[in-house]
Each structure stands twice: as C-alpha cells, then as structure tokens.
Amino acid sequence: LFFVAESAIIQISEAEAKKWLNKYNVDAEKYFFEATEADWNYNTNLTDYNLAISVSLFSNDLANFTETKAKEANKFAWKNFTDELLKREFSKITDIGPASLSDKDFQRMSTLNSDMTKIYSTAKVCNKPNDSSGKCYPLDPDLSGVIAKSNDLDELTWAWKGWRDASGKLMPDMYEEFVSLLNKAAKINGYEDNGDYWRSWYESPTFRKDCEDLWLEIKPFYEQLHAYVRRKLQQKYPKLSFPKDGHIPAHLLGNMWAQAWNNIEYMVRPAPDLPSMDITDELVKQNYTALKIFQLSDQFFKSLGLIPMPEPFWQKSMIVKPADRDVVCHASAWDFYNRKDFRIKQCTTVNMGWFMTTHHEMGHIEYYLQYKEQPINFRSGANPGFHEAIADIASLSVATPEYLKSVGLLPNFVDNPSGDLNFLMNQALSKVAFLPFGYMIDQWRWDVFSGQTPRSQYNSKWWQNRCKYQGIYPPVKRSEFDFDAGSKFHVPNNTPYIRYFVAHIIQYQFQEALCKAAGNTRPLHRCNVAGSKEAGKKLSELMTSGASIPWPKVLQKLTGTDKMSAKPLMAYFKPLIDWLKKENQGQKVGWDEKCPPGSL
Numbered sequence: 001l002f003f004v005a006e007s008a009i010i011q012i013s014e015a016e017a018k019k020w021l022n023k024y025n026v027d028a029e030k031y032f033f034e035a036t037e038a039d040w041n042y043n044t045n046l047t048d049y050n051l052a053i054s055v056s057l058f059s060n061d062l063a064n065f066t067e068t069k070a071k072e073a074n075k076f077a078w079k080n081f082t083d084e085l086l087k088r089e090f091s092k093i094t095d096i097g098p099a100s101l102s103d104k105d106f107q108r109m110s111t112l113n114s115d116m117t118k119i120y121s122t123a124k125v126c127n128k129p130n131d132s133s134g135k136c137y138p139l140d141p142d143l144s145g146v147i148a149k150s151n152d153l154d155e156l157t158w159a160w161k162g163w164r165d166a167s168g169k170l171m172p173d174m175y176e177e178f179v180s181l182l183n184k185a186a187k188i189n190g191y192e193d194n195g196d197y198w199r200s201w202y203e204s205p206t207f208r209k210d211c212e213d214l215w216l217e218i219k220p221f222y223e224q225l226h227a228y229v230r231r232k233l234q235q236k237y238p239k240l241s242f243p244k245d246g247h248i249p250a251h252l253l254g255n256m257w258a259q260a261w262n263n264i265e266y267m268v269r270p271a272p273d274l275p276s277m278d279i280t281d282e283l284v285k286q287n288y289t290a291l292k293i294f295q296l297s298d299q300f301f302k303s304l305g306l307i308p309m310p311e312p313f314w315q316k317s318m319i320v321k322p323a324d325r326d327v328v329c330h331a332s333a334w335d336f337y338n339r340k341d342f343r344i345k346q347c348t349t350v351n352m353g354w355f356m357t358t359h360h361e362m363g364h365i366e367y368y369l370q371y372k373e374q375p376i377n378f379r380s381g382a383n384p385g386f387h388e389a390i391a392d393i394a395s396l397s398v399a400t401p402e403y404l405k406s407v408g409l410l411p412n413f414v415d416n417p418s419g420d421l422n423f424l425m426n427q428a429l430s431k432v433a434f435l436p437f438g439y440m441i442d443q444w445r446w447d448v449f450s451g452q453t454p455r456s457q458y459n460s461k462w463w464q465n466r467c468k469y470q471g472i473y474p475p476v477k478r479s480e481f482d483f484d485a486g487s488k489f490h491v492p493n494n495t496p497y498i499r500y501f502v503a504h505i506i507q508y509q510f511q512e513a514l515c516k517a518a519g520n521t522r523p524l525h526r527c528n529v530a531g532s533k534e535a536g537k538k539l540s541e542l543m544t545s546g547a548s549i550p551w552p553k554v555l556q557k558l559t560g561t562d563k564m565s566a567k568p569l570m571a572y573f574k575p576l577i578d579w580l581k582k583e584n585q586g587q588k589v590g591w592d593e594k595c596p597p598g599s600l
C-alpha cells in the first residue's frame, strides 16, 4: 500500500513539476535574453557604462533568478521522478554554477572576468622594429598579421613577446582571485573544484582518460607532421639554430599561439610547384566582402535543407570591426534565448581564415536554430564538444576542392595525387597541428583549479605543457613574472577549451556518417556534403535534441558507435600519414618532454 501511495505522490508532483516548468521556462527566457543582450552590448562597445549594466543584469538578475529557481526546483522530489526527461531538466536547473555565490562574490567574479577580457581586447604593442610611426598595434589584425606573414626574426620576436607583455603579464593576480571564486562556487555545488564541475558536462567518469587515450592514439601522426615542419623551418631559418632536443621556436609557426600552422603552408607544401590551396587571392580578386562570405556560408546550410539565417541575424550581427569604438574582436556566435534573435560578432577581413571562421560561427547559429524549441536548459550542445564539432563540420566540406570549384573559388587546382597531398597538408596544418594545443589548455587549467599548480608555478607549468605536448619552446626566456596563459583569449575569458580537442576528433566521426548518408563514393577527405538533403536530415536530427539526450546516445544514432574514436580522423589523413613517414625516413622525429635548457 505504502509503495502505491508513494508512487502516487510522485505522479502528482511530476504533474505539478510540469506546470512549474512551463512557468519557469517563460520567465527564464526573459532573464536569459536581457542578460545576453547586456553582455552583447558590452562586447560590441567596451564602455564602463555597458559593463556596469552587463554585470548588474548578469549578477543581480539572472544569477539571482537562477538561484531562486534552483531552490524552488529542489522542493520537488525530482530525483525519484520516473520521467527521464523531467528528471534531466531538473538536474540542470538545480546545477547552477557560479550563480550559487553571494551577490558580492558573483559581482567580483564578473568584474574580474570582464576586466581581464577588456585588458585582452584592448592591449596594444608599440616600438615596432623599423617603424618610426610611433604607432601601437592591437592583436587583430596587426600582431596576428606580423606572426602570420613576417620572416623577420626581430619583428616576429617583437610581436610574440610584446603581445604577452601587454596582455597575460598584467593578469596573474586577477586570475588567481578569479580561480578561488570559481572553486568556491564549485564546492558550494558539491564539486571537488571548478575542473570537476566543467568535466561534469561530459557525463562520463572516464572522460579525462578517454581524452588522454585519444591524444596518445593521434600523437605518432602529430610527431610526423612536427618533424617535417621542423625540418622545413630549419631550412627556412638557417641562421637560427634550433635546439638539439627537437623543439620548434614558438614564434615561427604563423600563429600567435602556434595552434594552427596554415600561414606557413607555402614552406611545407608537399608539391611546391602546384598552386596553393589558399583562396584568399581569389576572394580578393572577386571583390568578396564580409557580407558576401556570410551569404555564401548561409547558402551552404540552406543547400543541406537546414534553417536559413533569420532576418534579425542580418540586421543585428556585427560582422566587421567598427572604426569608432573598442569591441571584443574575438569571433563569437550568440543565442539570445528568445527563439528569434541570433547573432555573430566578428572582425572579419577577407581571407581564407575568416572564410572558414564564418562557417564555424554560422554552424553554432544553425545549432541554436535547430534546438530553439527545446526547454531553455536543453538549449546547448549534447556536450560542449558537440557544439564545436557541429561548428567545424561545414569546414570539412567547404574546404574541399570540389566545393571551392563549385562556387568558383578554386580556379587552378591540379587534381592528381600531388595536388591531393597539398590539400591534405593544408587540412593537417589547421586540424592536426591544433590537437596538442586543444588538449593541453585544460590540462593546465584543471591542475590550477585542483590546486596541483599553485600561483608560483602558473607559467612554468604552462610551458612544461607547451614543450611536452606541442614540441615548441619560447623564443624569449620566460619566468614567473610572465603569465602566458593569459595571452590566450579563453583563459581570461574563462571559456573552457577541451571542447575543441573533443570537436577535432568527433567531427571526423560526424563527417564519415554524413558522407555515407550523402552517398559519397570519394575518399573521406574529398567528400563534400553540400546539397545533400540526406546529410542535412542526419545533422538536423542530431541538433534538434540539444542537450535533452545524453551525448553517447546522440553519437550512436548518427554514427553507430557511442564512443569517441580517432579512427575516422586517421582514415581521413591516411595518404598524408604514409607520405610523411616516407619523407621522415632516417630523420629525427619527436622532442624531449622538458623544455630546452635556459627557456624557463
């Protein structure tokens, strides 16, 4: 009798809970929208006035609403609910992160976050070598441009060191206090520390180990790519003697963080006599504008039968750097949680990099559009890596010679085995060079959150990771007076990063499944799913579920397996892997785990 009575009580409270949820979701949209709008206004106009509004709307309103609702939700016996979806929604509503801090602590945390982001977004570097203009230069587009294009070692060192002095070096004390507040909130919510909280989004006790296993599976491939690139760079800079222990100087790889090596593609092209894969010249020649790139990207998603960018998107996005004010230039996609307003903010310039980034940001928007009818706590990726993989999936098609030719952007591609290798090398320089970087950022942060890395070791641990995983080293000696982690956007901005490592693995599992659905018969790396409604249908099924279904089930539905796997990535790059092994025969491969003597 008691059991019957108890289940009857649960039934009533489940019905009650559903009523409560309907009201909650209506209220939540209002708070989420206002906080997001205020955050957008600050990011697109970095004034103290906009900051004050953003912090107040975020901290006083949305955080308090979140906290109040978590308390109300916990009045239900939701853990005993029989309705899985209902239980899942309640578990998310009651897991409130930093909102569990006091108003004072939350405001302090928000202020630290926005102060560090502002330092990062407004930092400038002066005294450029051979430049008597007296000008000071920001990261976008100037310092990134020097690292991308210059071969002058003085200029490269000026930009590399200058950026770190102007950004990260000013932050370590703020970051230390920020970490203590994040950990305080995590502990209130029952987590060991903030890393434990962040990892909980992957709903898997073996997540950390799974990522390490994936890295170890990929590592031999990365070592081959690293060895080849190192040899080519040593030839390019004969006066610069690279350390015997195998590390590459971090400022020679064409990117401020050495996380993508496309800008030195011309030095490492397998068949140098064939034309480059870089479509920048073609974009400029055809008078492409930022808007035209956005419209072409929209066309790609529409060709899959997915949802076109809605009117407010075109009216309210910020697609180029404004001339009259300070903004956060780092690209981002925004969901305003009112099921109507979705925007991209980026400082587009017309080149291949921004062509790809635009497809990435629009991929996020497509995911927002697909799950917009979900309850608000299910409007996110099946896990954060899924959101980044979906954002990247377009690039696997739009980067192919097939697609670029179809839109008239690749006039002189020579389609033979050598041309194919050039294409694969270009893909590896962004997608494979990235893997150790994507893996190591949160390895460092998780150790900071757990206290394993104290303030006194922030920078030495950062470089130990950089030397160990990426096989690069600092061209200028580092110390604990530096804080190079702060010179990478996601650290001061507090955006978790392991999602990008996960995305760079699973996007190949996604692509393999989409290409199968599209009836592709070409090699995986030459598969372009544009125009395939069947591929679009598979993608849409994945995206509409948002975070309502545990990600292994979502992955299983699309790919047939519920586990992350590096096999599709290795299959995609097979021709290049074989070629690199031949090229590196008899050559040194790999590097010492420790940084070269004298670098720290």
Ligand SMILES: CC(=O)N[C@@H](CC(=O)O)C(=O)NC[C@H](CC1(C(=O)N[C@@H](Cc2ccc(O)cc2)C(=O)O)CCCC1)C(=O)O
Residues within 6 Å of the ligand: 259, 330, 331, 332, 333, 334, 335, 357, 360, 361, 364, 387, 388, 391, 392, 434, 500
């Ligand atoms: C409101 C909000 O924050 N929204 C989120 C989206 C969401 O969570 O809903 C968002 O827009 N985040 C911004 C971030 C921007 C970029 C980035 O930071 N990329 C990483 C790593 C990387 C490297 C290679 C690659 O191919 C893909 C990613 C880096 O540059 O280091 C820069 C250009 C590309 C993606 C992004 O879009 O992921």
Ligand SMILES: [Zn+2]
Residues within 6 Å of the ligand: 360, 364, 387, 388, 391
């Ligand atoms: Zn993204």
